[in-house]
Amino acid sequence: MNTKYGDYEQTGVTVDLSIFTVNEDRLKAMLVRRAEAPFQGFWSLPGGFLKNGESLDAAAQRVLIEKTGVNDVYMEQLYTFGDPKRDPRSRVITVAYIALIPWQNLPKPESEKVTGLTWVSVDSLPKLAFDHKEIMSYAVKRLRAKVSYSNIVHGLMPRQFRLSELQSMYECIIDDKLDKRNFRKRMLATGLLKETGKKDLAGAHRPAMLYQFKTTEIVFF
Amino acid sequence: MNTKYGDYEQTGVTVDLSIFTVNEDRLKAMLVRRAEAPFQGFWSLPGGFLKNGESLDAAAQRVLIEKTGVNDVYMEQLYTFGDPKRDPRSRVITVAYIALIPWQNLPKPESEKVTGLTWVSVDSLPKLAFDHKEIMSYAVKRLRAKVSYSNIVHGLMPRQFRLSELQSMYECIIDDKLDKRNFRKRMLATGLLKETGKKDLAGAHRPAMLYQFKTTEIVFF
DNA sequence: CATACTTAGTGTTCATTGTACACTTAGTAT
DNA sequence: ATACTAAGTGTACAATGAACACTAAGTATG
Known part of the structure; x- marks a missing residue:
């Protein structure tokens, strides 16, 4: 796991997305069911490891398309979370993004059982894997703040x-x-x-x- | 360099700091002279690799103390830069921070020749290593904006x-x-x-x- | 010791922006 | 023809922001 430098650990890098939409007059976020340990069966933010030669933005775009089938939406980098214990397996830091999708642009939702995906009101989130609750709170806070000094709602209309x-x-x-x-x-x-x-x-x-x-x-x- | 996953490259993680102070009525940033390749002899932002078991904030604190001898200053995460080509040697993403130090709190500056450190007005920066110019521009922009809607100047007084x-x-x-x-x-x-x-x-x-x-x-x- | 010099400290007027608030309009449904 | 529903509109008042000039309290100098 460690390099020849000893002190300097090899570090995994992921991107995690807080993907928002508004539906039934509720601000909702996309969650994915974890199929594997750790946190098997828990809901989590859609995310994935950074690939070879891929920029952070590109990785976030890739995850977005994989999970939503949607391209060309508003997206911005949120914050980078790097607590050494945030992933129980090994050292992983994650670069969090916010994405906004108009509900109308989303493909008709299939059964949650099949897809392992769901949209949940941000006011009633279940327990989430890793530090994803913290990430989500921060994302909601940023979004709520930004609404009042920008036209960011554009991304949801x-x-x-x-x-x-x-x-x-x-x-x-x-x-x-x-x-x-x-x-x-x-x-x-x-x-x-x-x-x-x-x-x-x-x-x-x-x-x-x-x-x-x-x-x-x-x-x- | 690559893990068994093939697609998933091992990635270096650094922190880089835009350390600001105000002196002689000028907003100035700390630069360090690079002793080694790449960009040998160029000025760059103070920074360093994330260590084993060290949080991002802790790494930024460590770099800050190493370079300034000062602790307990205002610091915030700025943005994470991850262009795959930003370091010519290998894949390195960097989490950028802003730090603010009152000029009065800095130890008397020794000769630039000895320390390899300098403070330069942000309006007349030299060519910088890596993408550090871009990072610095973003940091200055953030600082200038934040001044008008917060008491962030506190960190400089x-x-x-x-x-x-x-x-x-x-x-x-x-x-x-x-x-x-x-x-x-x-x-x-x-x-x-x-x-x-x-x-x-x-x-x-x-x-x-x-x-x-x-x-x-x-x-x- | 009187005078000049320098920065500290203070209020008011006017323009702009934000806030509270209620009725008429243009369609569809019965 | 009438009832129903959401769309669309203006004004008065309060709060905030912007422009602007003189007096006060020290030190320095002749």
């Missing part, structure tokens, strides 16, 4: 949406209610939205204008 | 100080002038400062009250 849907998205991430008129004023004032000209005729009520983001980039207010 | 010194600290980090009255109002309004009751009688002018921070913790506004 479908391409076109009603302003009321956008508002709900904010509300369920920050877990608080917002004033409709002030919300609309602020959002339109950012200049990041544009009207599509289309209307959403669903429902027995006045149809809503559909909006979309002008740019994919994350902007800080 | 001596224990007691005049409000005008505090203002200068802000000004030279954000590289802009601030209004004296508004600055004082805002600072005192945070409630994070307390008067020491002492006066600074240096200089041929009205003596200044000395202040200190009530708490060591970093607070976000």
